[in-house]
Amino acid sequence: MHVRDLAGEAVAGLLARPVRTALTTLGTVLGITTLVVTLGVAATAGNQIVGRFDELAATAVTVEVPESTTGAPVVTWDAVERLTRLRGVESAAAVADAVEGANVSVRSNALVDPARVTTHALTVLAATTGLPGAARGRMTLGRFYDEGHVRRGDRVAVIGEEAARMLGITRLDRAPAIFVGGHAYTVLGVLGDLRRERNLSAAVILPPTAGRRFGLREVTRVLVNTSLGATDLIARQAPAALSPGAGDLLQVIAPPSPARARDAARDDADALFLILGLVSLVVGALGIANVTLVTVMERVQEIGLRRALGAARRHVAAQFLLESTLIGLAGGVIGASLGVVAIVAVSAVQQWTPLLDVRLAIAAPLAGALVGLLAGLHPAWRAARMEPVDALR
Amino acid sequence: MKVSREYPAAPPVRALREVSLRVERGEHLAIVGPSGSGKSTLLNVVGLLDRPTSGGYRLDGVETTTLRDGARTRLRGGRIGFVFQSFHLLPHRSVLENVMLAEIYGGRPRRGRRERALAALERVGLGHRTGFAPDRLSGGERQRAAIARALLGGPSLLLCDEPTGNLDSRNTEAVLDLFGELREQGLTIVVITHEQEVSERAGRRVRITDGVLVEEE
Numbered sequence: 001m002h003v004r005d006l007a008g009e010a011v012a013g014l015l016a017r018p019v020r021t022a023l024t025t026l027g028t029v030l031g032i033t034t035l036v037v038t039l040g041v042a043a044t045a046g047n048q049i050v051g052r053f054d055e056l057a058a059t060a061v062t063v064e065v066p067e068s069t070t071g072a073p074v075v076t077w078d079a080v081e082r083l084t085r086l087r088g089v090e091s092a093a094a095v096a097d098a099v100e101g102a103n104v105s106v107r108s109n110a111l112v113d114p115a116r117v118t119t120h121a122l123t124v125l126a127a128t129t130g131l132p133g134a135a136r137g138r139m140t141l142g143r144f145y146d147e148g149h150v151r152r153g154d155r156v157a158v159i160g161e162e163a164a165r166m167l168g169i170t171r172l173d174r175a176p177a178i179f180v181g182g183h184a185y186t187v188l189g190v191l192g193d194l195r196r197e198r199n200l201s202a203a204v205i206l207p208p209t210a211g212r213r214f215g216l217r218e219v220t221r222v223l224v225n226t227s228l229g230a231t232d233l234i235a236r237q238a239p240a241a242l243s244p245g246a247g248d249l250l251q252v253i254a255p256p257s258p259a260r261a262r263d264a265a266r267d268d269a270d271a272l273f274l275i276l277g278l279v280s281l282v283v284g285a286l287g288i289a290n291v292t293l294v295t296v297m298e299r300v301q302e303i304g305l306r307r308a309l310g311a312a313r314r315h316v317a318a319q320f321l322l323e324s325t326l327i328g329l330a331g332g333v334i335g336a337s338l339g340v341v342a343i344v345a346v347s348a349v350q351q352w353t354p355l356l357d358v359r360l361a362i363a364a365p366l367a368g369a370l371v372g373l374l375a376g377l378h379p380a381w382r383a384a385r386m387e388p389v390d391a392l393r
Numbered sequence: 394m395k396v397s398r399e400y401p402a403a404p405p406v407r408a409l410r411e412v413s414l415r416v417e418r419g420e421h422l423a424i425v426g427p428s429g430s431g432k433s434t435l436l437n438v439v440g441l442l443d444r445p446t447s448g449g450y451r452l453d454g455v456e457t458t459t460l461r462d463g464a465r466t467r468l469r470g471g472r473i474g475f476v477f478q479s480f481h482l483l484p485h486r487s488v489l490e491n492v493m494l495a496e497i498y499g500g501r502p503r504r505g506r507r508e509r510a511l512a513a514l515e516r517v518g519l520g521h522r523t524g525f526a527p528d529r530l531s532g533g534e535r536q537r538a539a540i541a542r543a544l545l546g547g548p549s550l551l552l553c554d555e556p557t558g559n560l561d562s563r564n565t566e567a568v569l570d571l572f573g574e575l576r577e578q579g580l581t582i583v584v585i586t587h588e589q590e591v592s593e594r595a596g597r598r599v600r601i602t603d604g605v606l607v608e609e610e
Binding site: 002005009301388 | 437440462463466467469470471475477479481483484485486490494495497498503
């Protein structure tokens with residue numbers, strides 16, 4: 001028997017009852033559509049979450065340092081040097097902000113003017129020289145203090161933008177001084193445009209050597225910025241670099257990795273819909289099996305005639321198998337198409353970029369055909385087993 | 394052939410009792426008998442649709458009772474053309490397609506099949522009805538289409554089971570005329586019938602009663 005004859009007979013058999021054939025495909029259409037939409041929307045949504053990821057949030061790592069119990073600091077001021085040398089660290093700074101440093105009275109001159117509020121309660125903290133980079137700010141006026149100022153213990157300070165406004169400091173060419181808790185410090189610069197640690201805007205920042213007077217002796221926090229994708233690595237390595245002896249005391253706050261965000265998005269809704277799709281497929285297969293079986297019973301005489309015309313059992317089996325497979329294939333193609341349309345529609349509504357896997361578009365019709373093939377096994381076997389004598393009677 | 398056929402039952406049903414029958418090439422034979430006499434059983438054995446319980450059946454010199462299922466199927470498709478009482482034309486397919494159906498299971502080439510089917514339809518006088526659906530034909534036309542289908546493979550034997558059972562007298566006459574023409578063209582025809590008119594047109598008659606076959610003058 002020629003393959004084209006077989007295909008022709010199968011197609012003619014299906015087209016003889018077009019409405020029934022169309023209804024039979026419905027179960028497979030539903031199942032395949034559900035599967036394609038579930039997998040496709042999950043992929044699209046997962047991609048979307050990654051795409052929306054804020055680069056700033058995704059690269060910011062903060063290490064909280066607990067108060068020392070032994071007297072020796074957990075993280076020394078020079079430890080930031082070691083951290084900066086790690087591959088993947090873009091900038092880092094150690095900060096000390098203690099209770100003693102909060103609400104220190106700061107004035108911009110020594111005169112007491114009863115008509116104006118000249119004394120402000122500002123936060124005073126100590127930081128290493130990498131702070132502007134670590135806080136993602138820039139010097140709006142002047143400059144940050146350097147290693148020389150730190151080593152010499154110079155009485156210099158950098159103030160935040162907000163603090164400068166409150167203290168009335170708008171220019172630095174006359175080397176203005178501020179009085180912090182009664183001690184005079186030369187203002188070297190104003191730090192502004194902070195995109196991280198915005199509270200620094202209303203703070204007075206002193207070199208670590210100068211901050212001791214206000215109880216700012218130990219590092220309490222280390223701010224780290226990593227290159228994109230390096231947060232996981234740096235989060236693991238930072239404790240050892242900062243405090244080789246007591247790394248496990250440090251608390252690292254890192255953003256969740258993109259991979260984990262994608263997995264979480266996929267796990268949430270998908271399992272349910274995948275099960276739903278598979279159940280629909282099974283129901284579709286049962287529908288095809290049932291209808292094909294009914295068709296076989298209805299076409300007993302046709303089977304007998306074909307046997308009388310010289311059809312072997314395998315020819316009869318092949319025809320019914322092909323018919324059910326074609327029903328499954330049609331369901332798969334329609335289901336895959338509807339699924340793709342649904343993905344695009346969902347993406348359009350959500351203003352996402354649809355993510356279509358070509359393999360999914362190919363595999364879905366094949367899955368439908370497989371469902372049809374499996375569903376046709378029993379009816380085809382029944383048709384082939386029929387005796388021509390009984391079939392023609 | 395000299396065959397018996399029993400159906401398993403208690404006691405076994407002996408549908409054919411040592412039936413001995415020889416049909417020559419080009420013969421027109423009528424098998425007559427009342428219903429339940431074993432006519433259909435004989436037809437099924439002759440048509441290779443059923444195997445006899447004992448005995449042998451040679452078709453064109455080939456012993457068929459020892460053949461495997463596949464070989465019997467090929468022999469059936471190639472050497473025997475069936476004509477049934479209820480026509481067995483597929484609805485939803487044109488007359489031409491129904492006739493072409495006879496060739497799809499043999500090894501004959503697809504090329505020229507349409508022409509051969511058209512020729513067979515011309516031969517039975519249905520050349521003007523090729524594109525019709527079977528349900529738009531009269532009973533006689535349907536049976537002629539079925540005969541065209543049976544003729545398509547170029548069979549050695551045309552095996553007809555009550556071919557006029559569903560036809561009125563005018564159509565019966567037309568079909569019987571067709572059998573006469575085919576016979577003159579050298580085709581072997583075996584007709585099973587219980588109608589006097591049909592059996593009278595045959596060259597030779599045998600009667601089967603309770604599984605026993607007797608020649609009739």
